[in-house]
Amino acid sequence: MKRTKKLIAATLCASMALSVCSCSKKFEGNVLDAADELGKNIVARNYKKIEKMASEGDEDLESLMELSSDAGEENNEALEKIASTLTYEVDEDSFEGDFIGKEGSIDVVFTYVDYEEALDDVELFEGIESFEALIDDCDDTVEVKITFEFENDGGSPVCTNIDEIEKLFPYAEEEFNFALPRTEYLGELTFLGDSYSAATNEYCDTHIISCEIPISEEGLALNWEYYYEISTDGTTYYTSSEMEPLDGKIIVDYYEMSFYIDDGEYTVTVYTADGTLLASASVTVTHTEVTPTPTPESPNSGNLYLGEDFVCPDGDSYQLPDTDLTVTLPAGFSFRDESDPYLFTILDGNYSIQRNLVVFAYNSLTGTANYIYTNYGKTFDSADDQADLQAATDMIAESMESQGYTTETYTQDVTVGDRTFTFYISESTVDGRQVYCAMGYIGDSDTCYTMVTYSHDADTMNETLNSISIP
Structure with a gap:
C-alpha cells in the first residue's frame, strides 16, 4: 500500500512538472509571435495596434510616432522619409522567461538610416527631392536593440515597456532647413553701364544691356543655374544659354556688338534652369539723333550712311x-x-x-x-x-x-x-x-x-x- 502511494505521488509530481514545462514553452512561443507582431506595428507606426498589445497606453509615444511638427510640410515629409528606412529582426535565441510561463523578455534589433551621416554638411536643402536622394544614397545605418518585457495575461503576452520604442525616433523633433522660394534670397535687379542713367532708367547710344542681381549669403548654398530672355513689344527675340552666377551675383550682359541697340523699351526676364521666374525689369533705350549724309545707292538698292572717315585707298x-x-x-x-x-x-x-x-x-x-x-x-x-x-x-x-x-x-x-x-x-x-x-x-x-x-x-x-x- 505504501509503495502504491509513493508511486501515485511521484506520478502527480511528474505530471505537474510536465504541465508547467508545457506552459513555459507555450508562453515562449507566444512571446516570439508577439515580438514579431510588435515589430511590424512599430515599423508601420501603428500606435493603436501597439497599444492593444501593451499593458497600458503611452500618450507621449503616440504623439512622437505621428512625426508631425509645425516646421512645415517638407519637414514632415523628411521625417517620414527617415522613418521609412526602419526595419526590425527578432532575436529568437534571446528569450528569457520564468519556469511557470508568467513573465519573459526578448530582444528585437531595429535599424534605420544614419540620417546625420547622410545629411552631413548640408546647410540648406533645395527641396524634399534633394533630401530624399541623400537618404536613398546613404548605406550607413543606426542599430538599436530593445529588450521588450512581457507578462502572461490570460494566455496572451502583453508588453510592459512600450516606452522603450521612443529610442527609435530621435529625429522626431528635428527641423531641417529647406529653401524658401528663390526670390527670397535675391536682392534688387540693377541695370549697369556707362551709357545707363539710373535717374531716367535709360540707356543712350548703347551696344549693351547689362544688369545684376545679388544673391544672399545663405542662398549661395543653392544651385543657381539660370538663363535670361530679352523682349520688346511683347516679343522675345533673344534667349541666353544656361549660365552660372559670378561672384555671388546673377549677371545679364546682352550685346549688339556691331551696332547700337534700337530704340525701345526692353524687358529683361531671368529664370532658373527649370523655368522658375526669378526677376524681371524693363529699361528704355534711346540714341543721340544724328542727321546722316546718304551715299549713292548701291546696286543692291538701299542706302549706306557712311561717315566722313570712310576712304577707299588706291593701293593695297x-x-x-x-x-x-x-x-x-x-x-x-x-x-x-x-x-x-x-x-x-x-x-x-x-x-x-x-x-x-x-x-x-x-x-x-x-x-x-x-x-x-x-x-x-x-x-x-x-x-x-x-x-x-x-x-x-x-x-x-x-x-x-x-x-x-x-x-x-x-x-x-x-x-x-x-x-x-x-x-x-x-x-x-x-x-x-x-x-x-x-x-x-x-x-x-x-x-x-x-x-x-x-x-x-x-x-x-x-x-x-x-x-x-x-x-
Whole structure:
C-alpha cells in the first residue's frame, strides 16, 4: 500500500512538472509571435495596434510616432522619409522567461538610416527631392536593440515597456532647413553701364544691356543655374544659354556688338534652369539723333550712311588715322568703295558701324570680308573691353548654333611691335563647311579701332589678322 502511494505521488509530481514545462514553452512561443507582431506595428507606426498589445497606453509615444511638427510640410515629409528606412529582426535565441510561463523578455534589433551621416554638411536643402536622394544614397545605418518585457495575461503576452520604442525616433523633433522660394534670397535687379542713367532708367547710344542681381549669403548654398530672355513689344527675340552666377551675383550682359541697340523699351526676364521666374525689369533705350549724309545707292538698292572717315585707298595698304599702324592687304584682297554690293550686303542695317567705318576690303575668291571702324571710348588692352568682345563672340556662336551649326570659340594673339592685339574668333561648321568670324581691338593708347573679318577659309583669315604692321 505504501509503495502504491509513493508511486501515485511521484506520478502527480511528474505530471505537474510536465504541465508547467508545457506552459513555459507555450508562453515562449507566444512571446516570439508577439515580438514579431510588435515589430511590424512599430515599423508601420501603428500606435493603436501597439497599444492593444501593451499593458497600458503611452500618450507621449503616440504623439512622437505621428512625426508631425509645425516646421512645415517638407519637414514632415523628411521625417517620414527617415522613418521609412526602419526595419526590425527578432532575436529568437534571446528569450528569457520564468519556469511557470508568467513573465519573459526578448530582444528585437531595429535599424534605420544614419540620417546625420547622410545629411552631413548640408546647410540648406533645395527641396524634399534633394533630401530624399541623400537618404536613398546613404548605406550607413543606426542599430538599436530593445529588450521588450512581457507578462502572461490570460494566455496572451502583453508588453510592459512600450516606452522603450521612443529610442527609435530621435529625429522626431528635428527641423531641417529647406529653401524658401528663390526670390527670397535675391536682392534688387540693377541695370549697369556707362551709357545707363539710373535717374531716367535709360540707356543712350548703347551696344549693351547689362544688369545684376545679388544673391544672399545663405542662398549661395543653392544651385543657381539660370538663363535670361530679352523682349520688346511683347516679343522675345533673344534667349541666353544656361549660365552660372559670378561672384555671388546673377549677371545679364546682352550685346549688339556691331551696332547700337534700337530704340525701345526692353524687358529683361531671368529664370532658373527649370523655368522658375526669378526677376524681371524693363529699361528704355534711346540714341543721340544724328542727321546722316546718304551715299549713292548701291546696286543692291538701299542706302549706306557712311561717315566722313570712310576712304577707299588706291593701293593695297592704308595707315590708320592718328596711329602708327598700317594695314597691308594680303593677295586677292582689294579695298572697296561705297558702291560695292558686298559692303552693302554685310553692313546693311548696321548704322553705327556705317557711320564709323574707315575701310572695307573683300576677297572674292575666298569670300572673305575685312573691315575696320573707329570705336570711341575703347582701348585695345582694357580687360573690360576685351570682355565685351568675348561676349559678342559668344552671342555670334549661339546665333550660329540656332541655325544648325556646331561652333567653337577661341582667341588668337597678333603681336605688332610692343603691342599685342587679341582677336576673338567663332568657328562654325555645317555639312563640312566653315564660317569664321574674328574681331579684335587694334590701335594705340589714344585711338582704338575694331577690326572684323568674315571668312570661309582659315588661312585667309589668319593672313588678314596678320596684315597689321608698324612701318
